[in-house]
Amino acid sequence: MIGVTFEGIEKRFAHEGGTRTILQHLNLEVAPGEVIALVGRSGCGKTTLLNLAAGLTRADEGRLTFSAPPRVGYVFQDARLLPWLTLEGNLTLVQPNVTAARVSHELARVGLAGRQRDYPSQLSLGMAQRAAVARALIIEPNLLLLDEPFGALDELTANELRAELLRLLQQTRATTLLVTHNPIEAVMLADRIVIIAGRPARERHVIDVNAQLDRSRPFDDPRVWALSRKVIDLLGHEAA
């Protein structure tokens, strides 16, 4: 398991001949095996934070440290499967030395048993996202980055996948950063919810979900809805 620490992170991007600071003074300590939901308004810098954790971009100030070498599984907003490869081909591309049985097993874990010879074009959006989750998990990540993984799905399918993801997270124990716009998803899946806000943005509120709810958090539980209401209120307060 791996712990991740963001300390005084600042990230700037080139903008109209100058620079624009997106994140500033951002601090976050993620415990090994912890699931953190990152919530915030569109454009505040959540994906940028995931990209920093993935090593796809570098902070301009501050320090990002890991308690062990990171092995990153990244599920993007869209599945980003390679269309000319079968699902087996997509999975073995990121993890070449696995057996066909292992590929079948990973696909079965996400509800895609027997689909290894399908091409991405033969899949529904929900199935493609499941395949993207399988591709992230086959490398046995100790750090899982999920960027609005169910954002493009209908609510019923998203809900099924949330329940499956919760089960998978409990199995893998990967330290997880989950970006979501859905406060119910955040409450159902996360140990803590971090609200990112401000201009430049940083962590503005941290909600310890585990301190308020036990692990069984069905979608229709009024306590889940009450806490998600609190998340919405805090977000609205930040926007005001």
Ligand SMILES: Nc1ncnc2c1ncn2[C@@H]1O[C@H](COP(=O)(O)OP(=O)(O)OP(=O)(O)O)[C@@H](O)[C@H]1O
């Ligand atoms: N490579 C880049 N070059 C310049 N600006 C960038 C770059 N990447 C992101 N930005 C800017 O940084 C800001 C934060 O982007 P980011 O994608 O991290 O936001 P977000 O919170 O994930 O948004 P959303 O919820 O809409 O996905 C945006 O204003 C975006 O335009």
